[in-house]
Amino acid sequence: MTTLLIADHDNRVLSDATARALSALGAIDDAVHVLVAGHQAGPVAAQAAKLQGVGRVLLADDEAFAHGLAEPVAALVLSLAGGYRVIAAPATSGGKDVLPRVAALLDVMQVSDVVRVVSPDTFERPIYAGNAVAVVQSTDEKTLLTIRTSAFSAAGVGDAAAPVEAVGVPEGDWRARFAGETLSSSDRPDLASARIVVSGGRALGSAEKFQEVLGPLAQRLHAAIGASRAAVDAGYAANDLQVGQTGKVVAPDLYIALGISGAIQHLAGMKDSKVIVAINKDEDAPIFQVADYGIVGDLFEIVPELEKALG
Ligand code: FAD
Numbered sequence: 228m229t230t231l232l233i234a235d236h237d238n239r240v241l242s243d244a245t246a247r248a249l250s251a252l253g254a255i256d257d258a259v260h261v262l263v264a265g266h267q268a269g270p271v272a273a274q275a276a277k278l279q280g281v282g283r284v285l286l287a288d289d290e291a292f293a294h295g296l297a298e299p300v301a302a303l304v305l306s307l308a309g310g311y312r313v314i315a316a317p318a319t320s321g322g323k324d325v326l327p328r329v330a331a332l333l334d335v336m337q338v339s340d341v342v343r344v345v346s347p348d349t350f351e352r353p354i355y356a357g358n359a360v361a362v363v364q365s366t367d368e369k370t371l372l373t374i375r376t377s378a379f380s381a382a383g384v385g386d387a388a389a390p391v392e393a394v395g396v397p398e399g400d401w402r403a404r405f406a407g408e409t410l411s412s413s414d415r416p417d418l419a420s421a422r423i424v425v426s427g428g429r430a431l432g433s434a435e436k437f438q439e440v441l442g443p444l445a446q447r448l449h450a451a452i453g454a455s456r457a458a459v460d461a462g463y464a465a466n467d468l469q470v471g472q473t474g475k476v477v478a479p480d481l482y483i484a485l486g487i488s489g490a491i492q493h494l495a496g497m498k499d500s501k502v503i504v505a506i507n508k509d510e511d512a513p514i515f516q517v518a519d520y521g522i523v524g525d526l527f528e529i530v531p532e533l534e535k536a537l538g
Contacts, residue, residue: 258282421451430486489514
């Protein structure tokens, strides 16, 4: 069984998502090939080579791959596809951009958001906003997968390094051009991979209160900040902080929900967290159905108490 994993990276650092997708693929192949398509991405290839379960790293280094545009990366994957039975990517925005294009060009079905590998052709994936899990079997000649990385722990780093091999870059006149990017900067950990997430909902009432209440608590706990869609829509929190069906899916060790009702669309993004703590003044709020610890009360009184208790 030969498996190709498309690495997620920023040309300098290999993302944790790649290591997680790799551990999912361990159930299929114990020597996965990792494709690093980037520009001056040698350090990323070196990081990938050290991951346990990697058999070989393929490095395609070219300016065309500098920004991970789907057109050139898909053409590259296509040029390599002949040698692989399984082609996978983490279900990050990059993976979700590239892999459907590869699937269409190969004329095969993609299995998206895999949360469990049952066998090399059979997978579990969430449906109905995470309220049910479907078991799907691929009968295509090639199996294309995006992996929901929050469902898997990261593959470990070994002492030995797999070989890194340069691969040729396909010619092409790509119609999409990189025009620019606006990166959000934050001194908080990345929401998708943080061990602790403190999330706020509509109850916070304003952008100022959101920061005032969540900021110090997140700082104290070294946590990432998240938000419900209601909080995002009201302008209390930035769009990229949204957790849920149409936001980010997270599964940290600890998720603290402040003034969030627990609508199914929100739960779809956080209910796999290891420990869930909810503070809500409505004892019937649905968030308490998934919470391991629930405090019924006013968050504006309880959060300062909590901070005091944390010392
Ligand atoms: P509310 O539902 O208004 O809840 C506020 C909560 O705060 C209440 O439970 C209230 O009791 C409590 N509260 C009020 N004051 C206090 C106080 N002082 N102290 C303590 N508690 C207090 N939502 C998401 O979050 N993420 C998504 O990705 C998402 N995707 C969606 C996709 C679709 C297609 C649709 C239709 C909806 C989606 N939603 C999503 C919206 C979702 O249905 C809810 O509307 C939203 O999650 C509600 O946010 P909230 O819990 O902050 O607000």
